[in-house]
Amino acid sequence: MSVWSPLPMTGSPELLTAEPRPAPRESGRQRTFAIVTLGCTKNVVDSEGIEQTLVAHGHVAVDEPEQADAIIVNTCGFIGPSKQESIDTILRLASEKRADQALIASGCLIERYAAELAVEIPEIDALVGVHRWPEMPQLLDAVRDRAANGGARLARSAVERLDGDPRLPPIFVGDGVGTRADLVMPQRVHHGPSSYLKVSDGCDARCTFCAIPSMKGRMRSKDVDGIIREAKELAAAGVREIVLVGQDTTAYGRDRGELHGLPALLRRLADEVPDLPWIRIMYAYPQHVSDELLKTMAELPQVCRYLDVPLQHAHVDTLRRMRRPHGTIGDLVDRVRDRVPGIALRTTFIVGFPGETEEEYATLYRAVEELRFDRVGVFAYSREEGTPSHDLPDQVPEPRKDRRRRELMLLARRLSREINMGFVGQELEVLTEATAKGRDGTIRTVGRSYRDAPEVDGTVMIEGNIPLGTLTRVRVTAAGDYDLSAVPV
Numbered sequence: 009m010s011v012w013s014p015l016p017m018t019g020s021p022e023l024l025t026a027e028p029r030p031a032p033r034e035s036g037r038q039r040t041f042a043i044v045t046l047g048c049t050k051n052v053v054d055s056e057g058i059e060q061t062l063v064a065h066g067h068v069a070v071d072e073p074e075q076a077d078a079i080i081v082n083t084c085g086f087i088g089p090s091k092q093e094s095i096d097t098i099l100r101l102a103s104e105k106r107a108d109q110a111l112i113a114s115g116c117l118i119e120r121y122a123a124e125l126a127v128e129i130p131e132i133d134a135l136v137g138v139h140r141w142p143e144m145p146q147l148l149d150a151v152r153d154r155a156a157n158g159g160a161r162l163a164r165s166a167v168e169r170l171d172g173d174p175r176l177p178p179i180f181v182g183d184g185v186g187t188r189a190d191l192v193m194p195q196r197v198h199h200g201p202s203s204y205l206k207v208s209d210g211c212d213a214r215c216t217f218c219a220i221p222s223m224k225g226r227m228r229s230k231d232v233d234g235i236i237r238e239a240k241e242l243a244a245a246g247v248r249e250i251v252l253v254g255q256d257t258t259a260y261g262r263d264r265g266e267l268h269g270l271p272a273l274l275r276r277l278a279d280e281v282p283d284l285p286w287i288r289i290m291y292a293y294p295q296h297v298s299d300e301l302l303k304t305m306a307e308l309p310q311v312c313r314y315l316d317v318p319l320q321h322a323h324v325d326t327l328r329r330m331r332r333p334h335g336t337i338g339d340l341v342d343r344v345r346d347r348v349p350g351i352a353l354r355t356t357f358i359v360g361f362p363g364e365t366e367e368e369y370a371t372l373y374r375a376v377e378e379l380r381f382d383r384v385g386v387f388a389y390s391r392e393e394g395t396p397s398h399d400l401p402d403q404v405p406e407p408r409k410d411r412r413r414r415e416l417m418l419l420a421r422r423l424s425r426e427i428n429m430g431f432v433g434q435e436l437e438v439l440t441e442a443t444a445k446g447r448d449g450t451i452r453t454v455g456r457s458y459r460d461a462p463e464v465d466g467t468v469m470i471e472g473n474i475p476l477g478t479l480t481r482v483r484v485t486a487a488g489d490y491d492l493s494a495v496p497v
Contacts, residue, residue: 047084360409
């Protein structure tokens with residue numbers, strides 16, 4: 009099969025209701041697995057949880073899918089391009105799959121298209137929803153037992169099949185045996201000087217363009233003691249920066265009635281993990297960027313003066329149709345910069361939302377030009393089934409969306425270069441992460457400043473070979489569109 013063409017949903021997957029059993033350890037050769045992670049930073053954390061859970065049950069992680077007994081694809085189901093990437097990856101691995109391999113699809117795509125995937129890609133041996141990854145050892149046992157029994161139907165106490173059809177793969181969706189089990193991480197492991205720490209999952213915002221609530225459910229905060237435990241484990245393993253992530257990190261604790269849960273969490277982290285030099289905040293919701301949060305960021309040296317606030321648009325009518333906070337975004341930006349001097353602001357915008365007129369787009373363009381964000385991401389609106397905006401009138405043609413995206417990205421690129429030029433001659437503290445060899449054979453060290461989140465922002469290229477995982481003082485010597493060059497002080 010080479011084309012993804014979703015079928016209409018004809019039934020709901022059955023849920024696992026039995027308590028998970030301890031996974032037996034096989035005698036002889038250990039079972040191996042490989043994880044392919046797609047999508048957002050929350051998936052990165054979940055994949056680590058899957059890996060550690062399987063390792064604790066006697067499985068062995070390998071780097072390459074072709075080496076594995078089981079391949080787990082942790083998918084993304086957010087917007088069209090990410091869904092297609094997930095489908096293409098599953099199809100490629102299905103085409104290369106050995107007869108003795110298991111192919112597991114997990115994550116957000118399964119929450120949206122379990123029935124379609126089960127029918128359209130028969131090479132998939134099991135599907136696992138976003139909340140069920142802690143049960144991965146039990147599911148792999150079920151898949152192995154099914155293969156040993158010649159594909160016979162699994163026992164009811166193990167797992168049910170979609171619509172009771174024994175020809176279809178086992179399905180693990182829904183909340184499982186514990187509604188917060190997926191927020192309890194195994195012991196954290198060291199994967200470099202920076203690590204993501206998920207503080208919550210799910211979202212209550214209900215933006216009209218977003219399918220996340222249908223996949224992730226209502227917002228749920230991780231227990232604060234669990235977060236502190238993870239942070240301590242990461243710091244003890246040599247991590248120098250933790251990046252707090254969630255669908256809306258600024259809503260942390262609100263499901264428990266806490267108005268200022270994130271500021272309180274930041275203060276506990278700073279107090280109880282004092283040897284952790286950098287704490288970074290991603291995915292802040294505009295309405296929840298409170299004065300208490302900004303005061304806390306300004307007072308705690310460990311908290312990077314960096315905030316990622318996806319604003320999505322600047323015109324009040326567009327924001328209203330998006331069901332986003334529709335005050336003047338300039339007021340928010342001015343307040344943030346006034347409370348936290350020198351802060352680096354990252355944001356994302358959507359162009360081509362249904363009904364976006366040329367005047368609305370021009371308002372957004374002017375706002376980006378005037379507010380001069382440090383980092384800007386631009387997305388063309390993706391029409392997602394099951395979201396309120398899917399059926400809105402005045403859908404914007406694809407060529408117009410693409411033109412607006414290109415124009416706004418060119419503006420953001422020019423502004424980024426101008427802002428970067430202002431740092432030439434200044435000193436910055438940089439977290440070193442990698443080395444690179446130039447064409448002339450010279451070694452340079454790659455790092456990030458407080459202005460740069462992992463994977464999405466720029467880097468600082470430093471002359472010389474500097475030990476990795478260290479905070480190094482540098483002087484900026486040159487600037488590009490997104491990256492800086494520097495020498496050690």
